[in-house]
Amino acid sequence: MTGPDSSHTHTDTASPPAWRRPTYELRPQAEGDGRMLEISMGPQHPSTHGVFRMDVMLDGERVVKLKPVFGYLHRNHEKIGESTTYLASMPYTDRLDYFCSLTNNWAYALAVERLAGLQVPERAEYIRVILAELTRLQNHACLGGFLLQDMGASGTPLMYAFREREKILDLFEALTGARMMCNYMRFGGCRCDLPPGWLERARALVAGFPRFLDEFEALLTGNEILMSRTQGVGVLPRELAINASITGPGLRASGVNYDLRKADPYGIYPRFSFRIPLGDHGDVYDRYMMRVLEMRESLKILEQALRDIPDGPIIDPKAKIRGFRPKPGEAYARLEGPKGELGFFLISDGSPNPYRYRVRPPSLINLTVLEDLCLGHHVADVVIILGSVDIVLGEVDR
């Protein structure tokens, strides 16, 4: 051998180690006198809203241990973000939480604007608020539908929710060209101006949305089956919610008054008058009600924004499409997405690519308390607790 250290390499003379069949130890079946059963829910289980698996240890019907397993939808989002230009990451942010592509776009645009020091024109800020609140409406409406679907109200509430969502997606399509992968925000503004007649359509939608909400609530909120299934189930204590850095409606359902639109205002949110709904119990029912109440508050913001939207440019003239290179530095920007605090952290070294690109996904962090929420409940409740946490696997796995 010619290498300086030949002792670690195989030589012809030394025989390779004999292959031995690995011995798998069978898990002792009786952890706790034979009543325990370990089941694997997912990744193809329809209630997991994507490819997500839970290793659930059951004592009869009761959950004694739960381990979330994810990563099936990992797409290397952050590394791709570091190896492409700043602009080229924008369409990938659509695919984080694919229900709320516009808020993802906005969060990323906010981070880059903070990094590059770009100013957003007035009209673009209004457009962003309108789109973000429409996104919140459709996300929360769908969540209600999915939650009820998980509970066994098969079809009807989900279809009603999707009917409303279609109207909002039609608006997105008319503006951005795509229903879900909108790719609309740009650094320093928005990509294109509103098409003619769009604002009237949006106003008509906002005017008609309370009717849907009333219908949805008549269908569900007072329903005795819903109440008995959700009240007192999956309680998230206030202290645990704070310690686990839960954000979004899940945190507010536990009674913590924390909404980034008020706590760390971004964009032009301080101009609008709206309230933050808070829950008392932190159970699944409260989390459901938070969404319904937030939709009503979003409608208030939308009414004000659609009334006050000014004319003007929609993008900062300093913003460059080609050859965008922010000066070296770092920035973190966050916003109140429909699922919680969505943040982007960027480090620039002056090159066309970010040196570091990091996403703070609300879905993943809200998922960390899943075991605490599920312990002691029935296995059927795991499904609705997961539904009420509101995750999207695109964002959990990235």
Place this chain on the structure above:
Amino acid sequence: MLGKGILKGMGETARNFFGSYASEDRLVTVQYPEQRLPQIEAMRNFPFLVFDGTDPVQGLRCVACQICEKECPPKCIYIVKDSAKKPDYIGKLQFQPKVFDIDISVCMSCQICVEVCPFDAIKMNVEYELSSSDRFGSLLLNKQDLTRPNSYFHKIHPSEAAEVDGRLQAEKEKVQAKARLEAEAKAKAAAAPKPTPAPAPLTPASAPA
């Protein structure tokens, strides 16, 4: 009363069910292959290459600058520059692509190639019935598959096409005006040395007389 909420919900379902017979706007579904929704102007699906005039080779706006290839997030564009040049819409000699492939099985319809193109050469198509059982043959579009006339662009995105045409026309006029000015200056310069013996300034029209 127990069950009141359930009855209320059932009533809501019944109202929706019978409402669809009463009012048209409660019918929200479209029977797709027979019925189609109207084309939305902002719609985008996959890119195509615009050419002016009638000849897809001579009129092609693309100058093979490869900016779209570089900026494309999923890197689905492949361009090879041709060594032969051809004149573009203002008559300036420019490169042209020898190979221009887009793998639409990779393309994610993000429109970034359209935004970064400085020549308005690549635009978004709206054709969507592209399913095929052949993964490589029909989803890898080459230059011939991608080129579409400007009239097609006008048909699918009228306002954007009008804006682009206006901009290109203005640019062309600017270039022509500049060329005219330069030609005049040249003519003046050519005419000027001749009348040097004569001290009186002569207009080019009167000089040869």
